[in-house]
Amino acid sequence: MQETIKRVKHEKNAVLRELCDIAREGGAEDALVIQADDVIIDPRVRLRCMIAPCYYSGVCSNCPPHGYSIKEVRSKVSKYEKAVFFKVAADQRYISAPDVAHCLESDVFDDEGAVIRVGAYYILVYQIVALIEQRARQLNYDPIGFAAGDCKAVFCFYHPACRAIKDKSKCRHPDLSRPAMEAAGMDVFAMAANVGWEIYPLGSSSRPGDAPRASLLGLVLVF
Amino acid sequence: MEIARVIPREDDNYEPRLKKALEELCELAVTEGAHECAVIECEDLVFKDIPTDAPDVPVEERSIFWPVPLFPKDSIKDALRQYRWAVVFRLSIDDEESRGGRRDYDDRPSGHRYSENAAKERIFKIAGLVEAASFYKGFYLAIGLAAGNCKDVFCRTDKKCQALTVGKPCRHPLRPRPSIKACGLDPESIAEKAGWKDIGENAFLMGMVFID
Numbered sequence: 001m002q003e004t005i006k007r008v009k010h011e012k013n014a015v016l017r018e019l020c021d022i023a024r025e026g027g028a029e030d031a032l033v034i035q036a037d038d039v040i041i042d043p044r045v046r047l048r049c050m051i052a053p054c055y056y057s058g059v060c061s062n063c064p065p066h067g068y069s070i071k072e073v074r075s076k077v078s079k080y081e082k083a084v085f086f087k088v089a090a091d092q093r094y095i096s097a098p099d100v101a102h103c104l105e106s107d108v109f110d111d112e113g114a115v116i117r118v119g120a121y122y123i124l125v126y127q128i129v130a131l132i133e134q135r136a137r138q139l140n141y142d143p144i145g146f147a148a149g150d151c152k153a154v155f156c157f158y159h160p161a162c163r164a165i166k167d168k169s170k171c172r173h174p175d176l177s178r179p180a181m182e183a184a185g186m187d188v189f190a191m192a193a194n195v196g197w198e199i200y201p202l203g204s205s206s207r208p209g210d211a212p213r214a215s216l217l218g219l220v221l222v223f
Numbered sequence: 224m225e226i227a228r229v230i231p232r233e234d235d236n237y238e239p240r241l242k243k244a245l246e247e248l249c250e251l252a253v254t255e256g257a258h259e260c261a262v263i264e265c266e267d268l269v270f271k272d273i274p275t276d277a278p279d280v281p282v283e284e285r286s287i288f289w290p291v292p293l294f295p296k297d298s299i300k301d302a303l304r305q306y307r308w309a310v311v312f313r314l315s316i317d318d319e320e321s322r323g324g325r326r327d328y329d330d331r332p333s334g335h336r337y338s339e340n341a342a343k344e345r346i347f348k349i350a351g352l353v354e355a356a357s358f359y360k361g362f363y364l365a366i367g368l369a370a371g372n373c374k375d376v377f378c379r380t381d382k383k384c385q386a387l388t389v390g391k392p393c394r395h396p397l398r399p400r401p402s403i404k405a406c407g408l409d410p411e412s413i414a415e416k417a418g419w420k421d422i423g424e425n426a427f428l429m430g431m432v433f434i435d
Contacts, residue, residue, distance in 0.1 A: 043302035044364045050294055051366045052351065052400050053287070053393040058386050069296035105396055165390045185297075189229040189363055200226045201363040204397060205355055211226040 012223065015139055016082055019132050019222060023086040026128040029215070031086035032195055036221060039077050040187040040194075043070045049183060055104045060152035061164035061171070062179035073184045076144060080221040084132055087197055090121040092214040101204035104153065119157070122149045125218045126176050132220040145220040146184055151177040181219050188217050227361035241308070241435055244360045248310045248353050248434065255349045256337075257312035258427070261417035265306045265433065268416075273299060273407040286384035287393065288401035289372035299406050303366075306433040310353055311417045314342040316426040339428070346370045346430040347377075351398055353432045367432040368406055373399030403431055 016033045023031035049057055049064040056063055068076070094100070097114035109115050129145035136143035152162045155173045164171035171177050181188045192199040192215070200211035230237055245262045252260040277290040287293045317336030337345060350367030357365035374384050377395045386393040393399060403410050410429050 042305065042364070043297055044305050044366065046297055047294070047299060047302040048364060048366060050287075050292075051368075052354070052397045053386065055392060055396045057392065057396070058287075059390060059392045065294055065296060067296075070301075071297075161390050187364075190231070193229045193231045199229050201229060201358050201361065202226065203355070203358055205224070206226055206359070207224065210224050210359075211228075 012082070015136070015141070016084065016222065019084045019135060019220070020086075022131050022135055023084060023128050026131050027088060027124050028086040028128055028218075029089040030197070031084055034083050034085045034191075034195065036077055036080040036083055038191065038194065039083065039219065039221075040190050041070060041074050041077065041185050042187045042190075043185060045182050045187050046070060046185040055101075056150040056153055059162060059165075060150040060183075061162050061168065062177065063150045063152075063183045066165060067179050067183050068185075070185045073186070077221060080144075081223060083219055083221045085191065085195065085217070085219050086128060087192065087215045087217045088121060088124050088128070090214040090216055091117070092200075092202065092211055093208040094118050095121070095202050095214040096206040096208050096210060098207060107157070119154055121216055122147075122154045125149075125216045126151070126154060126178060129178055129218045129220055130176055132222075136220065136222050141223045143220050143222050145178050145218065146181040146186065147178045147218050148180050148182075148188075148216040150180060150183065181217060186219065192217055224359060226359045229361050229363065240360075241362065244357065244362060245308055245310060245434060247360070248357055248432070249312075251356055252310060252312040252349050252353050255352055256314065256345050257349055257430075258315050259417075259419065260310060260312040261419075263309050263311055263413065263416045265303075265309050268303075269409055269412055270300045270304070270407040271409065273405070282387075283382060284372065284374065285387060286372055286374040286378070286399070287386040288399060289374060289405060292401040292405055293387075299401075303406060303408075303433060306364075306435065308435050309431050309433045311413055311429060311431040312346075312349060312353075313414070313417075313419065313427045313429045314345055316342050316428060339426075340375075342428045343369070343371050344376050346428050347373065347398065347400065350400060350430040350432055357432060357434050362435050365432055365434050367400055367430065368403045368408075369400050369430045370402050370404075370410075370428040372402070403429060 020031040094117040099110035103115045125148045133143045249260040315336045347369045354367035
């Protein structure tokens with residue numbers, strides 16, 4: 001019995017290592033295994049999305065006031081023991097480009113292409129989440145992934161509306177679309193700081209050079 | 224602008240950094256036009272029940288934050304109860320100007336009274352600036368509350384609050400916010416906590432930013 005337990009634990013650790021490798025090979029700068037208990041769920045994070053309302057508040061089915069409630073997220077996370085937490089390095093010059101905030105507000109692209117570049121970083125996070133989930137499912141686990149930003153801006157920028165707001169089954173990109181960690185009430189900044197990652201709060205008023213680096217983070221609860 | 228690295232709460236520098244930030248945020252509120260500002264502890268803030276609706280308010284007066292903040296899936300009270308510190312600020316209102324109905328949004332130096340409309344606009348602006356400054360100082364969970372209905376300030380000429388339509392965004396993202404009262408808090412008791420005992424003697428409007 002003890003041997004079986006040891007073997008299962010060894011296999012699970014091997015799975016987690018493989019999933020971290022997939023994250024890194026997929027483009028993550030770093031990937032770690034964390035305990036599900038270390039996922040910090042704070043109702044203030046979801047409230048922060050609404051007060052003051054961000055550009056996509058209410059527009060995306062995965063973002064507040066839509067998406068999972070804090071209670072739902074706590075319930076989901078409580079069913080897991082381990083997660084893969086990863087970060088994607090983004091060029092802070094593009095994340096903090098002065099036109100990005102204006103473009104997101106007005107749903108247009110800038111001539112310099114900063115919004116496209118920013119979008120590419122976010123797409124990478126969603127893709128890595130999808131890759132990790134896919135492999136975990138192949139190994140008979142039931143993972144649940146969380147990405148960064150809002151999926152409407154990333155995948156449905158050209159569409160006037162999110163189809164899934166009124167009917168989840170109508171999402172245009174169900175294989176890729178996921179709630180952001182922050183939209184699910186996860187305190188991404190604290191989680192990153194707690195594992196020793198250097199992270200800075202970049203926002204609409206930040207400009208190139210205000211912070212030395214930018215990161216986007218994702219999480220997949222594995223088992 | 225220098226953006227602070229986020230550090231763990233258990234870090235020895237966290238509390239000193241927070242204390243310094245609270246002082247700086249108060250100074251910022253005053254620089255931006257608040258007549259008074261104070262830092263308060265949030266531990267024993269009293270919350271009233273927030274009604275789920277106010278059916279008597281016509282749709283052209285409603286917004287996502289007025290008369291009741293629309294946050295159906297989670298509890299605003301539960302979120303606000305997590306905070307330990309807040310910055311509270313107030314603007315005095317000039318009764319004469321309010322009666323005259325002047326609409327001013329000017330940059331009068333601190334010390335001058337505002338008309339009520341100008342004070343409302345200024346409260347929203349200060350709340351936004353203090354909230355943003357807090358965010359970039361590494362206290363990214365800061366949430367600012369203002370006074371009155373954001374529609375009166377930002378969308379007064381629009382027929383309806385756009386964000387009330389499912390799937391539509393707010394016309395002025397990052398700017399509007401609910402009032403202290405709409406979130407179930409009692410402005411008078413908060414003013415008392417701030418040490419402003421002259422409640423009722425002079426009209427004033429209050430805003431606050433929950434920091435950490």
